[in-house]
Amino acid sequence: MQQAVQSRIVSDVISAKTTLEGEGFVVHRSFPNYSIREFDPFLLLDEMGPIVLSPGDAKGAPDHPHRGFETVTYVIDGVFEHKDSHGHSGRIGPGDVQWMTAGAGVIHSEMPEKEFLQKGGRLHGFQLWVNLPKKDKMIKPRYQDVPAQKIPIVQKDGVTVRVIAGEAMGKHAVIDTKTSIMYLHYTIQPGSKITQKVPSSYNVFAYVMDGEGLFGAEARPAHKEQAVFFEKNGDEVVISSPKDATIPLEMLLIGGVPLGEPVARYGPFVMNTEQEIKEAISDYNNGKMGKIDF
């Protein structure tokens, strides 16, 4: 007999903590924190803003290294310029995604675009860190710059989804990920509901960027700036926006197969052992991750 589809329940709802990053810009960090170090294969989720910046106030993250994982930047408002030690550069504006596989190591710079810095304006975006399996930690760095217009959008029954990675409402993402990942941006109108299929092997969490929602089989409430972690007990998640809500529920729904490998992490280096972390620090100090010279 085939097993019935089981709807996941919520294991934890956590309020993001406000912290400073880079040159001192405010982020809302869902994890890591004192209770969740990582949510395998995910290492970090930061929300930048939303904030309205005055001219000259935008800040960024100047030259810094990465090794052993991937950074995924999703900009909703504002414009950033990325550069790195492999000569890659790109502009990331509203709706654009950059999926960077740091692999063996890069020096990375993420700064506000000149014009955006001068004029100011609304800034809102996300950075997700995705761990790499041991076999891929030292691969050659790779980039996927995906402009907003290439990201599939589906609209139906009071629900809009942007398919950044994985599959939703019959559309496949264009991004190719090293391990199997789902990254969806949902907008759910008051009174509407989604049922998202998720492989039973995935760890899945949601992040509420605006409004409020009811999560999982038990319809647990969560609101703006909260992350919702699901139990690994089924192959779909249900999420709804309450009928009496005054604004739509705006959220990210993210999932992936856990790697199940040891994690040794020190700032921007994420490896499997302390010895590999020491090597990463020494390679960085000896200039082996290159430099940005353009």
Ligand code: FE
């Ligand atoms: Fe970076």
